[in-house]
Structure formats: structure tokens, C-alpha cells
Amino acid sequence: MKQVVLNLKDGDLTVKDVPIPTLKGSGVLVRNHYSVISAGTESGLVDLADKSLIGKARARPDLAMKVINKAKQDGPISAFQQAMGRLEKREPLGYSSAGTVIAVSEDIPEIKVGDRVACAGAGYANHADVVFVPKNLCVKVPDNVDLKNACFTTVGSIAMQGVRNADVRVGENVVVVGLGLIGLITVQILKASGCRVFGIDLDESKVKLAKELGADVALSRNTPNIEESVRQFSRGIGADSNDPVDFAGKITRERGKVVIVGLVGMDIPREEYYNKEIELRVSRSYGPGRYDRSYEEAGRDYPAPYVRWTENFR
Incomplete structure (x- = not known):
């Protein structure tokens, strides 16, 4: 399948042939119809990747400080190698998409193959033909809403x-x-x-x-x-x-x-x-549940009486 990826080291933005993601527990596979290109978040990441190492450090002093602290703990060579390894990684882009479910894990009875869903989350709702999305990062799209509009849900x-x-x-x-x-x-x-x-x-x-x-x-x-x-x-x-x-x-x-x-x-x-x-x-972006791995990846929801509006839009 095709997927948009960014080389964080040199800013090279390409469409790559990559394997279709595998279906895991508490999640669905979705064939994307549309995905939103973020003029702010994604353009900022592309601009950052296009900078020199010094430019990256100036633009993101918080990340540069992490490298410095890592050098103090593990030594400069180890810190440099880890930082460069991170920059060599091809980063998938996208965090808001919509499409049709093509596979569902057995522990999600409320979603079926063929359902239309809106998807959220960097690393999940990517610019790709097919994406794997945990159940708390997707929601059914009403019949009267076009997927072209639904992809803006996030x-x-x-x-x-x-x-x-x-x-x-x-x-x-x-x-x-x-x-x-x-x-x-x-x-x-x-x-x-x-x-x-x-x-x-x-x-x-x-x-x-x-x-x-x-x-x-x-x-x-x-x-x-x-x-x-x-x-x-x-x-x-x-x-x-x-x-x-x-x-x-x-x-x-x-x-x-x-x-x-x-x-x-x-x-x-x-x-x-x-x-x-x-x-x-x-x-904080989408709401309660964001960046909580037990919520986003394991699908453990919060009790509605205590957290009324979660990231899953309930």
C-alpha cells in the first residue's frame, strides 16, 4: 500500500510502498477514503525536518536539551547516536482521516466490517491507503455525513x-x-x-x-x-x-x-x-484520553459519570 512518510533528518517527503498494517486487539483496519493535511502541525514538522542540525536545535530547544541531558547520563557518543537514529527514522504523517472498516478485532462488537468511521491520532490516522486504529480513536460516521467531511472530525x-x-x-x-x-x-x-x-x-x-x-x-x-x-x-x-x-x-x-x-x-x-x-x-488536542496509552492503545474507557467528554467523542 502507499503511505506518506517524512525523513526527519533531511526533510525528504515521499510516498512509499509499505506493508499493510496487521490487525491487533481492540482495534480496526480502515481503508482510508480521505485524510486531512494539517497546515499547522504537519507543515511545522516538515519545516523543522528541512533545517540543519543547528537549525533544529534552535527551533526546538526543548528537544536539544533532552539530547544534552542524555549526553550527561550516557555520554556524548551514545546520545549523538540515539539522536541521529531518531532522525533517520521515516515518520508517517497525518492524524485525521475517514474511511471504511475492512477488519475488526473480536473484542469490538459495536463496529462491523463495512462501517464508515472517522479516525484520529498521529501514528494511526495517517496519510495511507490502510490504517490500524485502536477503538477509542475511531467513531462511526452518521449515514447523512459524507466521508469527505467526516475526515475533519479530529x-x-x-x-x-x-x-x-x-x-x-x-x-x-x-x-x-x-x-x-x-x-x-x-x-x-x-x-x-x-x-x-x-x-x-x-x-x-x-x-x-x-x-x-x-x-x-x-x-x-x-x-x-x-x-x-x-x-x-x-x-x-x-x-x-x-x-x-x-x-x-x-x-x-x-x-x-x-x-x-x-x-x-x-x-x-x-x-x-x-x-x-x-x-x-x-x-490538550482532542480531550481526555489523549496520550494515555491505556485509553488509546488498550481501549480502556473512562467512566462517564467522572469524565463526561472523552477523546472518543462520547
């Missing part, structure tokens, strides 16, 4: 988790800064939840699209006195915000919430946040 869940972390109520004022794909989905979820929404982006075309998709107000980030516009929109009290941290502190109401969705700088201006007692929350 991206939509990132927006949904951000809204849930904001814990906003009907009628509250929310500012969404950054009107890319996830931001625009966030606008629509907030409007469907009964919130008043103010959208902000540098790109005028995205501002226009946000208005078409229901934002009450949408402006360019370069609009003069935009903070005053937010104040007027919120009837003088400020708003809750999905935004880069510094600007969010200026426009968020007293005791409001700022929710970080995606890769954003985390240098927090103490004065704004302290004086207003602003609550900063970080939204």
Missing part, C-alpha cells in the same frame, strides 16, 4: 475541546483570535452554543469568512484601537478569549478565562493576569 474535536475548556455559558462574550481552520470551527461551535463571538485575524479574507460563518463581529488584528472595539462589544466588561497570551490579557474581563489551543508562546505578562485574576487554561 480537527473539529480540537476546537470542541477548546470550547469545553473555556466553560462558557449561553450569552457570554468570547473572542477568538486566529481564524484558521480550527478558529473558524470554534466560532461556529460558540455560536451554536449561544455565545456572542468576536473574531480577530491578520488575514482580511479570514475575517470576512468568520462573519459569513456567524461571528457577531470580526476585525483585522491591525484595526486601530481594537481593544476598545472588544470592550464595546462586551458592553464594557471584557471577554473570555482563545488567543496569544499577551493580547488576551489586555482584552479579557476580570476573572475571565484564556484558553490556549495549539502552538502558542507561553510568556505570560504577570501584571495583566494578576490584576484581573485571569485564569489560563491549556487545551
Whole structure:
């Protein structure tokens, strides 16, 4: 079968012939119809892979520090060899897809061969003809939803988790800064939840699209006195915000919430946040269960009375 892979050492992006994955317990094999190319996550990884070793270290000082710490423990030669071995590995891309089930492990009675499913997870919902996906990383697609739309389910869940972390109520004022794909989905979820929404982006075309998709107000980030516009929109009290941290502190109401969705700088201006007692929350991709191997790989679900909205969208 065909699969898109990235060489982390030199940035070489290719389509390779690879073996079809094997069916394991608590999972399904899915023949992909569509997969989403992430303009943020995947483009960032490709750009990182294309850099020199020094460029990689500058772009990801956290990873460089891991290599340094490894060198202190195991010696520089061992650390270098392990780091280069990691870079030589061909990395599969993709984390959001949809297709038809072609095989199911015996411990999943709720899914059958022929079912249409949306799939999630880096390393699982790849850009490939066939993927193996654990049961908690796939969900049935309703009959009235086209697979071309269903393949965006994972991206939509990132927006949904951000809204849930904001814990906003009907009628509250929310500012969404950054009107890319996830931001625009966030606008629509907030409007469907009964919130008043103010959208902000540098790109005028995205501002226009946000208005078409229901934002009450949408402006360019370069609009003069935009903070005053937010104040007027919120009837003088400020708003809750999905935004880069510094600007969010200026426009968020007293005791409001700022929710970080995606890769954003985390240098927090103490004065704004302290004086207003602003609550900063970080939204972790798809929701509860993410990065928990017992949940994602072994299929052990969380009890609904204690974790209402899991990564599996239940």
C-alpha cells in the first residue's frame, strides 16, 4: 500500500510502498477514503525536518536539551547516536482521516466490517491507503455525513475541546483570535452554543469568512484601537478569549478565562493576569484520553459519570 512518510533528518517527503498494517486487539483496519493535511502541525514538522542540525536545535530547544541531558547520563557518543537514529527514522504523517472498516478485532462488537468511521491520532490516522486504529480513536460516521467531511472530525474535536475548556455559558462574550481552520470551527461551535463571538485575524479574507460563518463581529488584528472595539462589544466588561497570551490579557474581563489551543508562546505578562485574576487554561488536542496509552492503545474507557467528554467523542 502507499503511505506518506517524512525523513526527519533531511526533510525528504515521499510516498512509499509499505506493508499493510496487521490487525491487533481492540482495534480496526480502515481503508482510508480521505485524510486531512494539517497546515499547522504537519507543515511545522516538515519545516523543522528541512533545517540543519543547528537549525533544529534552535527551533526546538526543548528537544536539544533532552539530547544534552542524555549526553550527561550516557555520554556524548551514545546520545549523538540515539539522536541521529531518531532522525533517520521515516515518520508517517497525518492524524485525521475517514474511511471504511475492512477488519475488526473480536473484542469490538459495536463496529462491523463495512462501517464508515472517522479516525484520529498521529501514528494511526495517517496519510495511507490502510490504517490500524485502536477503538477509542475511531467513531462511526452518521449515514447523512459524507466521508469527505467526516475526515475533519479530529480537527473539529480540537476546537470542541477548546470550547469545553473555556466553560462558557449561553450569552457570554468570547473572542477568538486566529481564524484558521480550527478558529473558524470554534466560532461556529460558540455560536451554536449561544455565545456572542468576536473574531480577530491578520488575514482580511479570514475575517470576512468568520462573519459569513456567524461571528457577531470580526476585525483585522491591525484595526486601530481594537481593544476598545472588544470592550464595546462586551458592553464594557471584557471577554473570555482563545488567543496569544499577551493580547488576551489586555482584552479579557476580570476573572475571565484564556484558553490556549495549539502552538502558542507561553510568556505570560504577570501584571495583566494578576490584576484581573485571569485564569489560563491549556487545551490538550482532542480531550481526555489523549496520550494515555491505556485509553488509546488498550481501549480502556473512562467512566462517564467522572469524565463526561472523552477523546472518543462520547
